[in-house]
Amino acid sequence: MTDATPSYLGERHASAERELGTSGVAKRTVGTAESRSASRAWWDADADDYQAEHGQFLGDAEFVWCPEGLREADAGLLGDVAGARVLEVGCGSAPCARWLRGRGAEVVGLDLSSGMLRHALAGNAATGVAVPLVQASAEELPFASGSFDVACSAFGAVPFVADLGAVFGEVARTLRPGGRWVFAVTHPIRWIFPDDPGPLGLTVTQSYFDRTPYVEVDDDGAATYVEHHRTLGDFVRHIVGAGLELVDLVEPEWPAGHTREWGQWSPLRGRLFPGTAIFVTRKS
Numbered sequence: 001m002t003d004a005t006p007s008y009l010g011e012r013h014a015s016a017e018r019e020l021g022t023s024g025v026a027k028r029t030v031g032t033a034e035s036r037s038a039s040r041a042w043w044d045a046d047a048d049d050y051q052a053e054h055g056q057f058l059g060d061a062e063f064v065w066c067p068e069g070l071r072e073a074d075a076g077l078l079g080d081v082a083g084a085r086v087l088e089v090g091c092g093s094a095p096c097a098r099w100l101r102g103r104g105a106e107v108v109g110l111d112l113s114s115g116m117l118r119h120a121l122a123g124n125a126a127t128g129v130a131v132p133l134v135q136a137s138a139e140e141l142p143f144a145s146g147s148f149d150v151a152c153s154a155f156g157a158v159p160f161v162a163d164l165g166a167v168f169g170e171v172a173r174t175l176r177p178g179g180r181w182v183f184a185v186t187h188p189i190r191w192i193f194p195d196d197p198g199p200l201g202l203t204v205t206q207s208y209f210d211r212t213p214y215v216e217v218d219d220d221g222a223a224t225y226v227e228h229h230r231t232l233g234d235f236v237r238h239i240v241g242a243g244l245e246l247v248d249l250v251e252p253e254w255p256a257g258h259t260r261e262w263g264q265w266s267p268l269r270g271r272l273f274p275g276t277a278i279f280v281t282r283k284s
């Protein structure tokens with residue numbers, strides 16, 4: 001892998017790269033259709049490895065927001081969810097959705113990848129907490145307007161879509177007035193450093209202002225993995241543009257004694273600068 005490997009890649013993802021024929025890295029623009037088909041193929045191919053590597057940390061019915069280990073049970077960013085209708089966007093194996101169900105929410109988990117949803121079904125069966133699951137892309141939510149009181153996402157969909165305005169617009173449409181949209185992403189400041197958990201990941205190598213996505217490609221130049229960068233200002237503009245208010249921006253600190261690395265997230269870097277940004281927004 002290159003020195004600019006993105007958050008979720010690295011040598012641990014060799015089997016997905018082999019399956020997809022990943023042979024290099026490109027810095028180029030990528031539109032909605034190519035981003036979506038690359039993400040779907042990537043998460044299908046990587047689902048088993050992702051679950052094997054992170055499943056225990058994420059739990060079967062826990063809501064962990066980020067590699068720093070912040071839990072919704074402690075953070076309370078969604079408010080009281082008992083009786084609330086909740087949409088989880090990019091739910092993966094859906095431990096957050098099952099945690100929400102356990103707190104009395106009526107929850108739906110949505111994800112693009114059948115490979116990830118296969119693990120969500122297995123988690124439903126293992127826990128006996130059967131949350132409804134929908135396979136769809138976040139830019140086209142198959143729900144009526146005003147269907148949900150809360151929408152949330154822990155690193156699901158948002159970093160992987162070309163058209164963030166479409167996602168926020170769809171989330172805003174499906175929320176009732178006063179509803180919350182809370183989502184966690186890689187903190188935009190991480191973009192300027194190589195994705196290395198060690199000392200190499202402490203030196204700036206690229207511009208914060210360069211929005212060209214990170215793209216892995218096969219021999220024909222087709223994208224096999226895409227990750228999009230937005231600055232903090234970009235996120236705020238998209239939030240406001242979708243008719244949402246920014247209520248809080250949470251930057252979880254690396255907890256003392258937390259030693260578990262996740263890709264580029266490490267105690268070394270976490271002590272110095274944020275790795276995760278959680279945006280708490282509200283529909284006006």
Ligand SMILES: C[S@@+](CC[C@H](N)C(=O)[O-])C[C@H]1O[C@@H](n2cnc3c(N)ncnc32)[C@H](O)[C@@H]1O
Nearest residue numbers: 043090092111112113116137138154156157160
């Ligand atoms: C890093 S995983 C996060 C999964 C889960 N939230 C967690 O915390 O483990 C990213 C998830 O986003 C999903 N995803 C990527 N692009 C998407 C899209 N356009 N629409 C919906 N889900 C998408 C992937 O399939 C994957 O399950």
